[in-house]
Amino acid sequence: MIRLPAFAAVLAALLLAAPALASAEDGDVLVQAGHEGRPESCARLHVKACNLGTAGSGAREMEWTAAVADETTRVLRAHGYTVLRRPADYEGSDSARAAVFLHFDGASPCASGASVGFPSTTSRAFVGGWERAYRAWFPFRFVGENFTENEHKYYGFRKVDAPEKMLIEFGEMTCPAQFAWMAPRLREMGDRLAAFLMAQVPPR
Numbered sequence: 001m002i003r004l005p006a007f008a009a010v011l012a013a014l015l016l017a018a019p020a021l022a023s024a025e026d027g028d029v030l031v032q033a034g035h036e037g038r039p040e041s042c043a044r045l046h047v048k049a050c051n052l053g054t055a056g057s058g059a060r061e062m063e064w065t066a067a068v069a070d071e072t073t074r075v076l077r078a079h080g081y082t083v084l085r086r087p088a089d090y091e092g093s094d095s096a097r098a099a100v101f102l103h104f105d106g107a108s109p110c111a112s113g114a115s116v117g118f119p120s121t122t123s124r125a126f127v128g129g130w131e132r133a134y135r136a137w138f139p140f141r142f143v144g145e146n147f148t149e150n151e152h153k154y155y156g157f158r159k160v161d162a163p164e165k166m167l168i169e170f171g172e173m174t175c176p177a178q179f180a181w182m183a184p185r186l187r188e189m190g191d192r193l194a195a196f197l198m199a200q201v202p203p204r
């Protein structure tokens with residue numbers, strides 16, 4: 001015979017453990033806007049390394065990452081893709097066919113440029129495809145692949161189960177020339193990223 005209070009305690013423990021999984025979703029593409037929602041989300045979700053991102057000439061990185069992520073998402077959805085549009089911090093983890101994490105760099109002025117970061121599971125074709133496309137358009141320096149440990153071991157990679165994951169640094173906001181070139185092109189950046197993703201992840 002089960003005593004009811006003990007059963008209720010077990011049930012309560014199970015229910016308390018459940019919310020961690022509650023927001024897991026499956027989609028075609030996950031698009032994360034770097035730093036978006038911080039610092040509020042760091043306090044709420046107990047994120048200790050609350051990196052708020054860089055800024056330049058009166059614009060914050062998290063505004064730019066959100067603008068590009070929104071446009072990428074809009075185009076992909078218009079073409080029938082299921083997009084998981086994520087901020088910097090969120091509960092649960094997802095699965096997708098490809099995941100991109102959007103950032104702009106900050107450095108001592110003009111010491112940096114565009115770059116990419118990815119885990120070892122991401123294919124050479126995915127990384128190479130983006131680099132070729134972006135380098136043909138972006139008229140400044142491409143500084144490399146996984147050039148910091150932060151890029152190689154980005155925390156966001158652990159939040160999604162996807163065969164292709166890549167962090168994209170579109171350019172350096174703290175370099176006035178790069179800033180001036182990028183500022184009027186955030187929408188086109190999103191369109192180009194969407195076109196790349198549609199080529200890499202064919203419609204189902």
Ligand SMILES: [Zn+2]
Binds near residue numbers: 053102103104
């Ligand atoms: Zn960033």
